[in-house]
Amino acid sequence: MPKMDGFQLLQECKKDPALRKVPFIIYTATYTGKRDVEFGISLGAVRYLIKPTEPDEFLAMVWEVLDGISTGTIPEAIPEITPDAVYAEGHIRVLTDKVEKKDRALEGQREQYRLLAENVSAVIWLLDVATGRYVYVSPSIMTLRGYTAEEVMAQPVGEAATPESNQLLARDLPDQIARFEAGDDTMRVRRHEIDQLGKDGAIVPTESVITLLAGPDRRVTRILGVTRDITDRKRAAMQIALTSHKLALMNDVTYQDIQNKVTALRGYAQLLREARTDGERSAFIGKVEDILAQVHRLIKNTKEYQEMGLDQPRWIPIETAIRTAAAYAGPGPTVRIETDLHGLELYADPLVEKIFFYLIDNAMVHGRGLSRIRFSCAEVPDGLVLVCEDDGAGIDPQKRATLFSRFTGDMPRFGLFFVSEYLALAGMSIRETSRSGEGARFEITVPRGMWRMDGATV
Template sequence: MYPEPTDIRVLVVDDDQEFQKIISHYLTEEPRYSVESVDSGQQALEMLQKNSYSAIIADYLMPEIDGLDLLRIVRSQGNSIPFIIYTGEGCESVAIDALNAGADFYLVKGEDPAPQFMVLIKNLGEIVARKQADEALKISEAENKKMLSLLKATLEATEDGILVETVEGNIVGYNERFLTIFNLEKKQVEGRSGAEIWALISDQIIPEPKRTIQGSTTGRKNQPVLLSFKDSRVIESHVRPQICEGKIMGRVWSYHDLTDRVHAENALRESEAFNRGLVDNLPDYVIIYDRTGKILYINSSGIISLSTKKGNPIGNQIYQYLLPEHHRIVRENIERRFNKENVPPYEVRLVRNDSTILDVMVKATIIPYQGSDAIMAVLSDITSRKEGEEALERYAQTLQITVNALASANKKLNLLSDVTRHDILNQIHIILNYLDIASSENSSHVPKDIMKKIEDATSIIHRQIQFTRSYQDLGINKPEWQNAQKIIDDLSSQNITIRNDVSGLTIFADPLLPKVFENLLDNSMRHGKTVTEVRVTAELAGDGTMCLLWSDNGVGIPKEDKDKIFAKGYGKNTGFGMFLIREILALTGISIKEIGIQGSGACFEMCIPKGSFILQL
């Protein structure tokens, strides 16, 4: 099932302008269709150069360029636009030629166009939906190829050497930087296993106690390993599992040249008495800063993530690495700590040197540092956890939306089926029975009472069909802001005065909201009996909701019927008017109930929740 298109632009090509009008009439009965017409195949080709269309409908018989020639020209230009051709009766061979030439559908002209165009509209929507889905798939495949190319280019652009191997140890990928670091050629890597590669390069590396070339023997996973080369280079090695749908598919090794940095850190360690070995090896960020927020020390993990081209973060303000909305809470917690208050762990967001956002949990305490009190904070990366929580929430929301949509669709289908199959058939049986009675009368004239009953049943069928048309549109379009005063002002009634005391009220509701007030007016006119006036008012309730009241001066509604009137099929007419009102309002959380007093008139109270209305005084 393809998504139903909402905007279908159709180009009609026919040298008969009257037939153009007929096609446009039938198509534009559905709002999603818009039609442009031309008189010849040449004009159609010119329009296709200037405009974009969803489909083409062309007559076969036209001077100069007929419909079949136009189809062949369009297809020869590589245009796969849905193309429908129509022919006269007895032209089945033309239809076959059209389909062979790439037409998506054909239509044979007949004496009764209505059924044919119903078939045309149904097939046209499906053809356009399928074509749009195919185009979207092509775009998606092209994007995937583009992303793959971008990934390969990124792999080659990185300064790190990259090696990818399967869980069995077979090499499946590498970049040029990897070959450069280890002085290898492609032919030495192609078709080799990881173990064979390490055997080739082991003589370049200075062995270290309790460490293999590929990683650490300490048992800690994903810890970086420094490889010291005989030419004095220092390479940092990382390994990460490749995980797809929860399954480890292989490993990715990365090698980063840390020669300059390691030499600098060695010089720094020789000049300092403070042993930072343990802190530097922590995966968390450890930052020491003073009361003003100035960074005095940051461990290796923090330097890697927060250093920029301008240098490492030491000496900078901690606030320049925080999102602006977290400045206040960090500043307040600094003061609380220096005031000896207990500050529980809290979450903030950091901006890394690659502009990515990192969610961290902050745990801190006051320590003496270089002769003064300072704050030592440990920042633990919780980004993956947060992303997982957000993804789970999005999935739950999507699932709920899907469930609600399926429930709504099933409800509508059941109701429409019930109306069309049961209720309308009942009325047809009534008409047929009365026609049978009338035919058995020994008179050339049908009695008026029988004709009146047939007319009433026909009227009911008409209203039931009107209801199904309205109900099938329910919830299809997005809710929108609507001027309640204008909707009520647009109501018309010859015998009832409508007092509109609603001013400045805008309601967020389904586009069928005007149908609510039309049905309320119809209900007052049909069932109020003595109604001469309707008054509409609005008042703000104590809980912040807006109450919209529709009151008439008719006979009112009995207490036992107040809830029943909103049930499907209840009432003396079709029994769908009040039901449709409740369904339309419920789409945006608006409730309705009848609170009038029998004998004093009906009063319908519509409660609009906060956030779904705007009142301008």
């Protein structure tokens, strides 16, 4: 009943002489308390039924009332009209009970929602558009950013994200609101990737599902957000990209190495054709067999590497990796390989060995007068610097800018390009820091967490 409830209808019927004798059965799902029943009967209802009631039971009640009236067991007329003041007092008590019951139900729901919001891993938040302040932030913000909910609610909203993410939000969020207010319902809920700032200064990649809350006029007054940490998802995506890139690099490495071996084979084939003695032929054939064995090993290693799915990172003892790389590079007895690494290990995949191979190979090819290649390391505020230096002729200043390029003029180069690419993909970096007149000096910067000394991670 849109304008009156059953009690009001019953009271009005009692006042109408033409309707006073009509038997009145209250059938309700709204007023179900003991005081409700007592009030309805006091107003003159002959029966008080609470929904749901089976149809057969309901019809039986109607026939019982009609039979009661016909036999006189139920009075035809309502004996007395309840005074308006008495009715109002009783009705107020009933309505008060109803409101209190609703409040208890709502409080129970609020408690359920509170427990839900406070125990989910995602951060639930509510932002007031007019003030630009959070009016609610769930406690899980502590896990995400290291702040308490109270600290975040006291901060301007712009302090939550990095400057870059704030710029994106300043562009995208007003556009979302404007389009929604203009009638585009697809803009009510949108996903935004936001880099948030932790209390310790760390950047936390997150995804926020933003829902616009508006009144009947579609004016957005509040924004409801659910934010979750997507670090693992980002890391997985980066790992997939890294794996693909590493695979391409490994293929390029193999192609370059085999091409070099084929060039050497062609040279020995020419020498074989020009050989005049069996001894010369036997020596050249031995060189050819050695090169073929190296090509076979390259192909086998590449196949094994691919079958491993580009092996997962592990702690690699760097001195061992350098010694293995030096054995492949073959610097000869005139060049010493020195290490001063204090048990250094890097968290990397086995391909890191190629880094040291190309650094040694580069020194041998370009370091005129070379007699020593030295590897050392030192801790710095941002992590660790791993140094490779030699006593050769050094780097031509005019070539320093293109040192790590894939091509120099028309000449393809691979070694230092590969070193730079691999280290960048692995989260490290390299630069050449020698001074004019000195040998080459390469510095590899390794972030914290990716290196350790004698088993102790730093």
